[in-house]
Amino acid sequence: MSAADLTPATRTSEDVRVANTALVLRTLRADGPSSRAVLAASTGLTKGTVGTIVGRLSDLGAVHEDAPGVAQPGPATRGRPSRPVTLEGSPLVGLGIEVNVDYRAAVALDLAGATQLFTEERGAVGGDRVDVTEVDAFVRRCRRRLEADGHRLLGLCLAVPGLVERDRRVVRSAPNLGWHDLDLAAAVTGGVPAGTPVRVDNDANCAARAEAWVGVASGAEHVLYVTGTVGVGGGVVSDGDVVHGLRGFAGEIGHMRLGDSDERCGCGRRGCWESQVGLLAMLRRVGMPHEPDVDPLLVAEQVARRAAVDADVRAGLALLADDLARGCAVLANALDPGTIVLGGYFATLAPWLLPTVRDRLARDVFAGGCAVRTSTLGLRAAATGAAAHVLSDVFDARVPLPAP
Amino acid sequence: MSAADLTPATRTSEDVRVANTALVLRTLRADGPSSRAVLAASTGLTKGTVGTIVGRLSDLGAVHEDAPGVAQPGPATRGRPSRPVTLEGSPLVGLGIEVNVDYRAAVALDLAGATQLFTEERGAVGGDRVDVTEVDAFVRRCRRRLEADGHRLLGLCLAVPGLVERDRRVVRSAPNLGWHDLDLAAAVTGGVPAGTPVRVDNDANCAARAEAWVGVASGAEHVLYVTGTVGVGGGVVSDGDVVHGLRGFAGEIGHMRLGDSDERCGCGRRGCWESQVGLLAMLRRVGMPHEPDVDPLLVAEQVARRAAVDADVRAGLALLADDLARGCAVLANALDPGTIVLGGYFATLAPWLLPTVRDRLARDVFAGGCAVRTSTLGLRAAATGAAAHVLSDVFDARVPLPAP
DNA sequence: TGACTTAGTTCAAGGGTTGCACCAAACTGG
DNA sequence: CCAGTTTGGTGCAACCCTTGAACTAAGTCA
Structure with a gap:
């Protein structure tokens, strides 16, 4: 259906x-x-x-x-x-590719779950909008490398920061990339052997799948993934599959209005969770300036170093943790995920966030708590999840193995 | 999987x-x-x-x-x-049965979606705990009536107010019924023809399925169902299937802690949504006394009559609507359901709640709003959804049709 | 009346699993 | 050392379901 x-x-x-x-x-x-x-x-x-x-x-x-x-x-x-x-999966691999504004990454996972390829490229391609032909060229380079190493492609999945149609082929809207109603799957199909399944999915959803497949929640059928960067995103894995929602917006948890705050959010609304636990809110709480164009994870590492020596920073993070836990608890009550995985800068600052988050979840989750883990996949989470998407299609019989 | x-x-x-x-x-x-x-x-x-x-x-x-x-x-x-x-589905029906403390209802739906049987019984059976043999007897009575009318059973599903194991057969915990670790499916299997599939599910989840199958959200693949009685419950339908979560607690939305309220909830926690929009909170807001042992829907009808003539009551309901909308918006952002169905006493008081809820959802839902409908299934929602469960198993090829 | 068009049935062929007979390769005991 | 036992793996006829093409059925149009 x-x-x-x-x-x-x-x-x-x-x-x-x-x-x-x-x-x-x-x-x-x-x-x-x-x-x-x-x-x-x-x-x-x-x-x-x-x-x-x-x-x-x-x-x-x-x-x-x-x-x-x-x-x-x-x-x-x-x-x-x-x-x-x-x-012995190595001859057959699923290829996952993350496309972002100034970053492209590729991960190939074999049937046994081992990473057979990881490569990344930095720097913008194209001006206002990311050049699709460059993405196609990246796919072709990855394919050549894989085939040179004796691997065979089971399928390709592209992870993009944006909204994907229900057909899992067309990007409806990816403002950061400058894409609207772009048939990305069709654009790269020429770069892979004929008949290879090509799919597109949201990057946060892919990251959630990565955690449930090869990450810290490996094997879990129910996972809630919450990631902090400039914005706050997430993904819901239920019964082993990602929940997309009617229009693909499921997981847009950064714009839940939780507390009674009236803080203005970048989206124009007020009181969004993101305005309390996003990167900018975090920096405000610990009294550090925001430098645009610096990678959120590097910023978080600076904060982590300061937290180790500055009690005021730790106090700011404790307040942040409380708001982070509040949102996690709400979602855990609605979805009973069993495991929550924190990614992005939340993982970097985990030592100062986890105790509070765990305490509050144990108290506020009706089902009797919820395990909290921190992601270790880092930047390659989305590409890994995209590759896992291909593998899950094979393991769940949605896609046949190729003919010998 | x-x-x-x-x-x-x-x-x-x-x-x-x-x-x-x-x-x-x-x-x-x-x-x-x-x-x-x-x-x-x-x-x-x-x-x-x-x-x-x-x-x-x-x-x-x-x-x-x-x-x-x-x-x-x-x-x-x-x-x-x-x-x-x-x-022309009438010869083949799915039977759904709701079991509650002092209420039992049965609905049979045929393949065309038409109701071929609706019957209810009131009054407690058994003392502290509901007598399972009485449930079995009820099943047998329903079966006899159906067979006398020339119907044939495709399957049976029981809806219970409690937690059901992932095998959909064992009731792990239904405090109101006094049941713990009870294999309800096995207990009633003798009452139906050999080979008939028997399943058990949570009542709110069943009601959610009913709305997505034959109710106001008929045909929708993504539905969020929110029902208000003494407590507040819900169900999530995603891609046509109910989301259960790891332990079956998905949909326990009454105990989400949303605002900064510290109101004590019946569950022992503080600030639960239920303590703001449950029946007792509603009565408090409109300044009416709570009479235990009166059906929540009857209470709501009294309130509705008062609201028609009393501006203070309407003002209280407006405040309630605001809190109701707040929780719906949070869930709509996380799940992008497309349609929210309000049931229980929320449906009874819909004329005074809907405008506010719709306004606030249009403003606070990132995906650009969410349709809001009110349930018309009333008391028979859970039993109808249980019957729909059987039909969805047939239509989705999880269960074969019987041999001629 | 006869050509044409669309609806529905029949049937050999092909792919997949089952269940049983049969072969293969070890260990056990005298 | 050799028969007996036990377990692993293969070969094959039978069965089920779909396919695709040939064929029959039942109308309209000229």
Whole structure:
């Protein structure tokens, strides 16, 4: 029923193969190396089916079998020894690319979750608006590097700071990039092998997915991601999928009006959460000046250094933490995420924020609290999440593996 | 990946049939009566497949064909005339049952969305804790009535005021009913034909689904439902599915701490939204006494009558509306639902609440506002949503149609 | 009446899984 | 050392579902 379906609505027997192959892949990821017999038992498929599926995966290089004759450690087992199959994803990778005003990053994740590529480029391309052909060229460079290393593309996902249509292809509005109603997916499709799925998603949503996939909340099905930069953004992962909302605005938590403050926000409204916990509000609280054009994370590191020696700075951060916790608690009550991941400058200042946030969440969350973690993905969060988007499409059988 | 999967993980060719049959059903529901040829074109299936699927649906009584020879109105068409197929769901119904302390209700919805049964019983059964065998007996009575009328059960869903495990079968905690760790699904399975799917869900979540299925937000994929009784509850529908959260607490919006109020709440915390917009807070604002044991909706009707003639009451409701809107705006920013449905006593007092709520949402929601509707389902909302749960399982191919 | 057009059915072919028979490769016990 | 046992893995006929093309059905138009 989702408008973002990648596969056509009709089902054929090939979809059965795709779904069962994905099931085997999920099982291998969750349980680690397993023999065909164990796979058959834990998936519910017959031995014969597992045999053919593993055979195809092996042809693709997605799995490999341990050499025969290798004695297993542990107690002696009866019967013919098993030959475990291991998820060896490196030949197949999902490529995630973050596009920002003066920053582009690419991450390739293989099926086993390992990073096979990380590259970044700084500097603006194009004037008022980011040049799409430069993005296309970046995609082509990444593809060439991957193919030179023997990798094969499962799919491509682009993370952009803006609003994406429900078809996950068209950027409706990305003011920072100067893009409006731009079919970004079509613009870069030429740079990848024909048939490769190409998707576009919001950068904060991608970062949320990254945390739930390979980050500090790895494996969690329900995650709330809250990131602080100049603005405050977020992403909601529910049942393993990102919540987009009707128009793709879900996660615009920076403009929730929470307290009784009347502080003016950059968006023109008053009392937005962002005007209390955004970068500018933080600097005001700790009594430090705002220098535009300096990376928010560098600014936060300066503040962290000051906090280590200045009690007034720490007091300012404690007040900030209280407002941060207030918003997190509200969202935790509405969504019961189980885990909240703090990213952006919140992660940099975590030592001075976490205690207060945890205390207040334990007190104010109806479900009985909520784990709070700090992101370690840093700048590569969005690109990593975009790559994870590709992988989740494969593991959840929304996209088939390529033919051998 | 969801823990609530109803179907086994392995896929077979039968799943293909189930999925394509569901696709045909969805198309018939969305587009109305259509010929096989039109169905083939709009679903993407071949004519042959549509023929066999429609044949099976016809055997089940789920669809019927118009009598041949009935001339179609409109311009003369060339070629063999089509024989449109109509969704005639009445033989197949989903049964939803709400269980509350001194109230039980049942609703049966057929595939076409028509209500084929509504019945309610008042009065407590059991002492401190609601007697499960009485619930089972109620299920059996409903089943007998349905079968006597020639209906067949597609599935059963029970809505309870409490927390439900992720398996959608076990009630973890329903304090009002006196239930803890009760396998409610198992307790009533004996009352329905063998093989009938049985599920349990939270009542507010069910009500939210009812609004998105047959209520004022019918057809919406993204809905936020907010209901006011003594407490304040809610439900989030995203991409057509209810968001449950990690522990099933999603939607416990009554205990969000929004403003800077320190009002004590019944839950022991301070500043909860419920303590500002719950029934007791409303009565306080309009200067009317709280009489326990009177149905909140009756109380609200009294208030409505007073509001019509008393400006002070209207002023109190205006203040309430402001706080109601504040919470709705926060949630709309986080989830971008597109539509908010107000239920419970909020619906009763809608004439005095809606203008303020709409104004404030238009101002405070980043996505550019949010439609606000008032529920018309009243007491039968939860049971209707439970029945809709069964139907959505069929239309989304999570549950197969029975064999003829 | 006959050509044309559109609706619907029939049927061989192909892809996928199942379940069972069968082969393979170890250990156990005498 | 060799048969017996146990467990891992493959091969194959049967079954289910969709596809696509050929074919039948039932109207309109000239």
